[in-house]
Amino acid sequence: MQSWVPFVPESASTISGRVDALYFYLSGVTVFFTLLISGVIIFFVVRYRRRSTFEIPRPITGSHRLETLWSIIPFLISMSFFVWGTQVYFAQYRMPKDGIEISVVAKQWMWKFQHSTGQREINELHVPVGRKVKLIMATEDVIHDLFIPAFRIKADVVPGRYTAQWFEATKPGRYHLFCAEYCGMNHSGMGGWVVVMEPAEFENWLAGNANQQSASSAGQQLYQSMGCASCHGPNAEGGRGPALQGVFNSQTLLNNGQLVKADENYVRESITNPQAKIVSGFGPIMPSFQGQVTEEQLLQLTSYVKSLGTNQTDTSGARPAVTPAATPRK
Numbered sequence: 001m002q003s004w005v006p007f008v009p010e011s012a013s014t015i016s017g018r019v020d021a022l023y024f025y026l027s028g029v030t031v032f033f034t035l036l037i038s039g040v041i042i043f044f045v046v047r048y049r050r051r052s053t054f055e056i057p058r059p060i061t062g063s064h065r066l067e068t069l070w071s072i073i074p075f076l077i078s079m080s081f082f083v084w085g086t087q088v089y090f091a092q093y094r095m096p097k098d099g100i101e102i103s104v105v106a107k108q109w110m111w112k113f114q115h116s117t118g119q120r121e122i123n124e125l126h127v128p129v130g131r132k133v134k135l136i137m138a139t140e141d142v143i144h145d146l147f148i149p150a151f152r153i154k155a156d157v158v159p160g161r162y163t164a165q166w167f168e169a170t171k172p173g174r175y176h177l178f179c180a181e182y183c184g185m186n187h188s189g190m191g192g193w194v195v196v197m198e199p200a201e202f203e204n205w206l207a208g209n210a211n212q213q214s215a216s217s218a219g220q221q222l223y224q225s226m227g228c229a230s231c232h233g234p235n236a237e238g239g240r241g242p243a244l245q246g247v248f249n250s251q252t253l254l255n256n257g258q259l260v261k262a263d264e265n266y267v268r269e270s271i272t273n274p275q276a277k278i279v280s281g282f283g284p285i286m287p288s289f290q291g292q293v294t295e296e297q298l299l300q301l302t303s304y305v306k307s308l309g310t311n312q313t314d315t316s317g318a319r320p321a322v323t324p325a326a327t328p329r330k
């Protein structure tokens, strides 16, 4: 079903109405002033045209009242853009605490999704209606950008780190997803569909695809097969590295005295570049696993660390676990 306004995609998420309202306001203000200014220009051109060859215009001394007025009104209008835009931005890019987590790996030229229960999909993403869905995104190669117009969400997927975005679909249906960052030859073909289903139907779909290993258990297997546990087991068995139990989302003290939050990006960096942040009391002995594990495996390892328990004592702010990618409009 198309919107009644031409070129506007269907509106199917909790945020899309707010994005549209702001967008229509911006368009409305723009149209209003375009018409007003063009009208006034035409009126003045006709009204104050030179009527005789030697006519000299009346001198103008200026008007403080008029100048104050046309400074304050545009100021207030610009501030309304800023305040309203900021509110919508934060509503859209601040990650909710609860919700389903889905990992996304972009590569030239496909989107790979994995549900926390293990189901994998390519270029298709099944989600239930009325639930918050968090996308934790990584890329195997270059920058991509996941864009779902009907949900009005869009964020870059950047090499070397995780980015995130979320949505809550409001009606069942099939919605286009796109790559919105030029990423090479088949960029234009790097798209697919989000399939929004009724909760019961979604449960059926999950159950029908349940023969896959969950992300965290795949991560655990990898963790064992790569010998990670010989240095730091979940409860610090091995003794050469910090314990992993309860680490996720906790405040971690580093050997330089700095406190950092052990979020997804911290876990990822600790695997690919262990020297970057060393936990207080431990030596810089861990080798880098950069290039030895794929982005998909990194996400599985991260979800294993998550499954070892999160430390939710720090609920001070609605800070996102992952820094959302600010996406400049392209």
Ligand code: CUA
Binding pocket: 106, 109, 143, 144, 145, 179, 180, 181, 182, 183, 184, 187, 188, 190
């Ligand atoms: Cu991926 Cu464009």
